[in-house]
Amino acid sequence: MAKVREKLYVTVPNLFRCPISMDVMRSPVSLCTGVTYDRSSIQRWLESGHDTCPATMQVLPSKDFIPNLTLHRLIRLWLISAAGEPSSPSESRISAASDRLRALLTGIQTDAEDFAASLSELAEFSRFSADNRRVLVSFPGFDSAIARALAGSRSRIEALENVIAVLDLVLRENGNSDSGAGERIRRSILDTREDCLAAIAFAIENGSAKLKVASVRVLEFLAGDFQSKRWIAETRGLLSQLVKLLNDGTEELNGAVLSLLASVSVTQSAKAELVRLEIIKAVSKTLQSAACSGSMAEKCLRVLAVVVTCADGRAAMGGDLSCAAAVVERLAKAGKAATEDAMAVLWSLCCLCGNEKVRDEVAKRNGVAVVLLVMQRGCEGHVRSMCVDLIKVLRKNGLPLALGLSYDTKTTHIKPC
Incomplete structure (x- = not known):
């Protein structure tokens, strides 16, 4: 697996990291000191009562900040640069990783022998770092590939463990990003909802405690509007399985189940x-x-x-x-x-x-x-x-x-x- 990490690890330019969180900035904004931070990080800093620039410790004459649109475009280009020709050693690594990712996404959309191996490698890639997950969620074709893999994993616990782990990881961190990647994933899964929802229900009924928690979290993300909530609530046997979990689940699992039940119970029939x-x-x-x-x-x-x-x-x-x-x-x-x-x-x-x-x-x-x-x-x-x-x-x-x-x-x- 060390070879997998060596092959797929993505190096992030320091310019793209927020000085506070050290993660890739989703919405870069600049203070009057000229230092750029991720919007959510600097807002938390200022709202907690600080009146200084975290990087320079200068007292701020103004707490206003402006979007750094140039840097935002550069970060977006970097995330999708896999489709271009490499012009530097850093881009070469990204290009090499993108070639492998493209092969993995092809592998998880088939019933060939490499389905399980490709899915396992993709899960390892997503677990390795937050930077990898950001690249993955914006990677061309990821949304349709992961939806097809989920539909094809029905009744296959080992495959479900990997595909749901990938979904849980990328959606928790990037599902609500400004890029709309999370919404694309949601729509791709719901387009094949009968097989996908049945696969998740199977994971909840037969999987490990860890898989159950991840499955419930993925379902709550999918429940983005009235129609999707209704579809989830009407999935055969799902509500029954969720209520059963409340009787013998862990606090983490119970909390996830309660949040999901409150979210999807939008019809009188579901409540009844x-x-x-x-x-x-x-x-x-x-x-x-x-x-x-x-x-x-x-x-x-x-x-x-x-x-x-x-x-x-x-x-x-x-x-x-x-x-x-x-x-x-x-x-x-x-x-x-x-x-x-x-x-x-x-x-x-x-x-x-x-x-x-x-x-x-x-x-x-x-x-x-x-x-x-x-x-x-x-x-x-x-x-x-x-x-x-x-x-x-x-x-x-x-x-x-x-x-x-x-x-x-x-x-x-x-x-x-």
Whole structure:
């Protein structure tokens, strides 16, 4: 494999590297000091409170920056220079690597004996460095070749491990780049979606834990619009496999699954199917676990907020009081997005459905106090309206008197009686 690395490694000119991240710049911008950085890196530097140029440490009279269009064009030309004639030793190495890549992409589109070997070598190339992955994702013909390889890997775990590893690596780093390479890959895969989605579903059902995580992440990337979300949700047996993973998966796998389920559940039929598969029971169990981290809780609340928008979801949550109890417990420490999701769940059950048992459970869990604290932290628009509605219906349970609190709905302050 050392020969593979020697043969395919791509050397990046220092001029193209961001002085902060040392990675190839995707969107080079220049400060008033004349130093160029990648936009995302310098934005993080400035937004963290610094007022100096990282390279020179000069105090910046202005934090404005301008796009370095010339350098951006040079980087783009370098990335696609494989198609040109080499004129320097550096370009010769790139050209040699491109010749091999072209051969590998040809190899993974056939059913010949070199399919597995070419795919394995391509995976090794993508794992070797971020620079390699940037070249690969922009390489002419990569999108159609990797889509065909995925479709051809159905029911072949070893091949799936390599093709999904390549997709996971390049899409996580370059899927949302300005070049549009990620969108080309997504469209190529969805053009042959029946075979490609079936192959990914097979990997999720039969692969290793690592392959399952990578497969779920690739699916979430593919779910870029309503139609693709619907296609993924309707893939035979996929939702069932994903819900099963929540019962015995690792935190990394569970987090990836929850994000995907929240993303693809865009139709009433998909939400109803999740309810039938007992997603609420699985999510409630996760929420109640002492090991459930804050980020995991946010993903659980997002799924519940999606499922509660269908009648079957509201009925199932209303019949599982532990779900509402878990939501109240997490609401007190939730971030802004998770707070909105938690409030949507409680409002749907207590106000929209008027479920008395859920109201009693929320009241017993100090629900009024928690909602008051949410309002005091600051909330606006429909979230504030939901809070006010909840206060009104929960007060009928007598809880505010028990707490010794009264609430003025014209303010966001808790006042002692």
